[in-house]
């Protein structure tokens with residue numbers, strides 16, 4: 001028998017989003033389309049030439065330079081890892097731990113608190129307001145009350161789709177001993193960012209990913225932008241050669257197809273507005289505006305999880321947040337292709353009319 005699980009981990013149940021085999025998968029905020037074929041062709045060519053008998057570039061310099069160029073910063077202001085979740089884990093290994101505390105505003109991406117717990121970092125939570133926002137005054141009060149070492153924001157926020165208030169982020173940044181993490185996993189869909197604040201704030205980290213707008217979650221590539229002094233510290237908290245050579249070259253090549261990406265983002269945002277308009281006009285649901293590639297809504301029925309089940313029966317998988325106390329009765333739908341969104345809308349009409357059916 002191995003020893004029991006480390007005490008700090010026993011309460012964690014891991015990240016569970018059901019992977020069901022249905023026609024229309026609108027539950028994990030993935031892109032409905034595979035990456036551009038020209039990128040896949042470039043990648044296959046590059047793979048033939050990779051020196052697989054050598055360790056990869058430990059500093060991932062070419063990838064970091066390409067990522068940095070997108071944000072007007074150099075490679076030394078970028079850290080890249082296996083998905084932005086690993087970026088967050090590295091941050092918490094470096095700046096969290098059992099003597100430190102992280103503050104999250106709920107509802108938000110549950111991995112922020114979960115990775116904090118995995119790294120024995122204390123977690124304190126504060127609720128958002130009715131529109132799922134948090135303003136500067138609320139942030140001021142929360143940081144004064146909890147004196148956190150780390151404050152998490154998520155913009156656009158998952159699962160609500162709301163942008164964070166810049167003044168609220170600024171309020172947290174005003175405390176120089178606090179690390180402020182702004183998770184912009186869906187930043188491409190909003191057209192906004194706080195990356196411009198990095199130059200003036202050595203306590204700000206902005207995380208991004210290639211998993212959502214870039215259509216390549218299978219590659220597991222995420223990164224952060226921060227001042228070089230902070231990036232340099234992260235070397236103490238990740239394994240050597242953590243980013244394999246395939247990921248590094250794939251990331252560099254993916255970024256070259258940014259014109260297709262921009263077209264896709266524009267098209268997905270149009271589809272999002274179409275779905276929001278449908279939900280707004282649909283008597284029987286409450287919907288929140290979204291700046292991301294998903295929409296949170298609440299069927300006005302007693303049992304939202306019955307609506308979820310009825311959607312699954314119709315071949316449409318969305319994400320069920322209805323049992324979570326900070327999003328009671330809510331479901332989240334990822335924007336898919338026009339045909340998938342039509343399927344969702346039609347299935348929702350039926351599901352709300354007869355949720356158990």
Ligand SMILES: *Cc1c(COP(=O)(O)O)cnc(C)c1O
Nearest residue numbers: 083084085109158185209211222
């Ligand atoms: C999906 C998501 C991530 C990402 O993940 P990786 O695939 O690990 O890059 C990070 N933050 C938020 C808010 C997300 O929704």
